[in-house]
Amino acid sequence: MRLLRLIPDDTSLPFMQWRRLAFPFSAILSILAIYLFFGVGLNFGIDFRGGTMIEVQAKGQSADVSAMRTTLGGLGLGDVQLQEFGGPRDVLIRVEQQPGGDAAQVEVVNKIRSALGDDFEYRRVEVVGPRVSGELVQAGIIGVAIAFLAIWIYLWFRFEWQFAVAAMIATMHDVTLTIAFYSSTQLIFDLSSIAVILTITGYSLNDTVVVFDRIRELLRRYKKLPIGELLDLAINQTLPRTVITSVTTFLALLGLTFFGGEVIQGFTLAMLFGVVIGVYSTAFIAAPILIYLGVRTQTVEGRAGARAEAEAS
């Protein structure tokens, strides 16, 4: 049987030369991302904004969204958003946080139930009070921060500081672009989006670490090779693995996207995006940055050099 090779062996793609395109490209994307974040903003879910979310399914053939909008708009609940969710029978209703504390939020559900009557099945009801949403925001931010810090410290211990810094910049890049993805698609940003950000970061770092590991190995083996060529070599050598792993992850996620149901669709779409930027940031951000951080001198002349010699003998 002939085996499937998506990437030929012994590629020698000049990734380091492409950084002259990739850096400005990423910079523009990041600026755009910041603009999107402040200009357009995220479509925050009730986890972070507080309020009420109700998923209803019409018992008839389809739900009349515009009629529902009129009915619910007349309840005086402030901003009420309706969107079709999956099929024509399913509608997602989101109501902004009500003034008047926790009790007022709970009241919304009763009002909507009595306004819509018995023609709907209530598939999902979520109410988050103002205090809980505030805490969730806090826990989310703290969680992401701690995770990043822990990962960076780990990388610093396992590699040299230059690698940790490069990984840090690449992570920031990934998070910025993921947030831009949420902002431009207006997918709902809620607690599971925090999970997405951490998973994308984990995946991207996973990819970065594999390449870094190879860079470290090559640094010990080829002491005279210019750093640019060495980085190219490391990325090219690990390229088959990068592609195969990305494809398998992508395939698994495709299954989730098409068959996993509406509830986790936003989750998987963002994750698919993450797989792509994770690979991109390794080859075009994390590795090239090492050139500027002077990784060569310290690593070779430092403790790693002695170890390499011991291994070579």
Next chain:
Amino acid sequence: MLHFSRWKILATVLVTAFLCLLAIPNLLPQGFVKSLPNFFQRTIVLGLDLQGGSHILLEVDSGAVRKDKVEILRDDVRRVLREARIGYTGLAIQELSVQLRLREASDLPEALRRLRELSPPIGGILAGTNVRDVDVSDAGGNLIRLTVTTAGITDRVSQAVAQSIEIVRRRVDELGTVEPLIQRQGTDRILVQVPGLDDPTRLKELLGRTARLTFRMVDTSMSAQQAIENRPPPESEVLMSSDRPPVPYLIERRVVVSGEDLVDSQPGFDQRTNEPIVSFRFNNNGARRFAQATQQNVGRPFAIVLDNEVISAPVIREPILGGSGQISGSFTVQQANDLAILLRAGALPAPLNIIEERTVGAGLGQDSIEAGVTAAYVGSALVLVYMLLTYGLFGVFANIALILNVGMILGILSGLQATLTLPGIAGIVLTVGMAVDSNVLIFERIREETRAGRSAIAAIDAGFREALRTILDANITTLIAALILFYIGTGPVRGFGLTLAIGIVTTMFTAYTVTRLIVATWVRWLRPSHLPI
């Protein structure tokens, strides 16, 4: 790298088989699982998002606790000073403190001493702490200020949570649902999870009431209207009735009998009017007090007050000596039922506010499970086929490892009786995608070593050895992210973090040990001279 000692092989096989076996009870019919030994009854618990049900987070109303505490303090101060015959003026509540002015400066030391007795150290004398729940201070100019400390409030809130949990449990149990979860969260919260409950409206009504029931006399010294317009006598207060529209009543503050003295309450119907009523029975203490009060006050009205609302205010026609009675207040059948439940379960020490609610209908839960399972099968199938196409025989090795890996993840989840949520299923599928990464790293390394001219066995050996370091570094970074998700996350996200973390650990194990064992066995049997990779 390819040499395995006999005990190592045995250990690997046993661990793998054991963990996979743990997953088996999930596939068996429930009736059969129940007949197994205890340890093998463990199965994965479906989260509320898959099973359907209600998640309600309650918070003790600390504002009400504080208000209560300060009011009690004021009444205590009044009592203590009266008993000590110390003259004072201007006893009043100011936010968190009670203050008063002594008439005679000479009373100050005595007053301070007596008032300080009102504030025992928190946790009782035995706790040995110096923290007091009330701070008594001399503000100068004969002014004494008693302030409820933050520690005092926290302590009271914490007690209220502990007492409330039991009452909440009794109320939830009345709904007849299966295995509700009721647990304390943090200092002032109670989490209630009721699987299978589609519409929590009634539950929320039951939980939203304090149900503090009191029997008190109606103050007939003036009409309620006069009391509103002027000022009610200090021993009485104006309360509204539960009628629509509400009617004001002037009710004595003194409580004749309270709900604590009830031993039973049942809904029923009045024999004459056929109206829904709630009948109740007092304990000995309550019965005696009620009998005494009704004997002394024949012809006067008394009031049944629930959460500061007058339910009814009948006139006492004859002494009620039997210790039982009934409440009629133009209830619906449902209201009578609920009131009986609330009275049986007892009053909450403080009101509970619902601060978060998440309910998933059984329909959506079922749909989510089906979607999740389909997605898992499709995703896994795609990955298996792709690995086979890419690595041929080694792809088969990787696929065997992958299937064992998923088996072990499910086994560990069962052993932990962990909750599987929809994002949790996504976590497993994602693990499947990333699990093969370890094998890919190893196989690619073996390919490189082969092309570098090493012999088959040397290449395999070097492949595993060199790839291990990379696998560790790469997976530990993801593991950190997963563990943090598990610790900070709530509900479904927590489930995602857990499955992801378990998946990473099993992946490192299968890729490095199981795959290596399979490859080593293959090498020993066939002694290949070149590798089909």
